[in-house]
Amino acid sequence: MSTTPHSTASASSGFTLIEVMVAMMIMAMLAVMAWQGVDGIVKARGFSQARLEQTLRLNTVIAQWEQDLAAIQETTAVPGLTFDGSTARMTRRAERGLQIVTWSLKPAAEGTSGGGTWLRWASPAVVTNGELQDLWMRTQQFQGLETGQLKTLKGINQWQMYCYWGSWSNCQSTGDQQAGQPAGSASAPAPTQRQALPSGVRLVLEFSGGDMNGSLMRDVALGP
Numbered sequence: 001m002s003t004t005p006h007s008t009a010s011a012s013s014g015f016t017l018i019e020v021m022v023a024m025m026i027m028a029m030l031a032v033m034a035w036q037g038v039d040g041i042v043k044a045r046g047f048s049q050a051r052l053e054q055t056l057r058l059n060t061v062i063a064q065w066e067q068d069l070a071a072i073q074e075t076t077a078v079p080g081l082t083f084d085g086s087t088a089r090m091t092r093r094a095e096r097g098l099q100i101v102t103w104s105l106k107p108a109a110e111g112t113s114g115g116g117t118w119l120r121w122a123s124p125a126v127v128t129n130g131e132l133q134d135l136w137m138r139t140q141q142f143q144g145l146e147t148g149q150l151k152t153l154k155g156i157n158q159w160q161m162y163c164y165w166g167s168w169s170n171c172q173s174t175g176d177q178q179a180g181q182p183a184g185s186a187s188a189p190a191p192t193q194r195q196a197l198p199s200g201v202r203l204v205l206e207f208s209g210g211d212m213n214g215s216l217m218r219d220v221a222l223g224p
Contacts (some may be wrong), residue, residue, distance in 0.1 A: 115208030163198035
């Protein structure tokens with residue numbers, strides 16, 4: 001007597017359409033959350049990099065300002081340092097003589113915002129009083145568009161210089177006076193009055209609130 005084996009087929013189970021759709025929605029939500037996280041990291045990195053570059057540039061400009069002040073040289077031909085409220089003029093030592101350096105603020109164009117631009121101009125080095133006086137006179141005519149003007153910082157509303165003559169005062173004030181003879185006139189009957197160099201200079205920059213805001217104050221000691 002033969003027997004026929006009985007085989008039982010196992011039913012295979014799978015995902016339903018609803019389950020697949022739910023899984024896809026969860027994956028999509030996770031992808032969006034991951035993208036938002038990556039995007040936030042990229043933006044934060046870009047912001048940090050921009051701030052770092054601004055800080056490095058600011059430090060470089062202030063270092064140049066301090067170097068110019070440290071190299072000021074008094075002469076009988078032109079003043080060592082003057083400030084008229086918008087432009088500072090310095091006579092400083094250079095490798096091959098003396099040069100005139102100016103720092104000035106070029107206001108923003110009319111109808112625009114964002115503050116002005118702080119400019120620096122340095123002349124070639126000269127060795128004679130006549131050349132030095134010619135350069136000094138040229139700086140009186142500057143309009144902010146001269147060849148060689150270097151744009152150092154942007155977004156500045158205003159700037160001010162204070163000089164230390166026993167106490168801080170505006171560099172536009174008279175300050176201490178010291179007697180001196182004009183060049184080539186040692187026998188002149190009346191000595192000229194030349195403003196003595198201060199023992200310190202205070203720089204105050206006020207920013208417009210764009211990339212940089214607030215104000216910066218830096219004191220620099222002059223002299224030996």
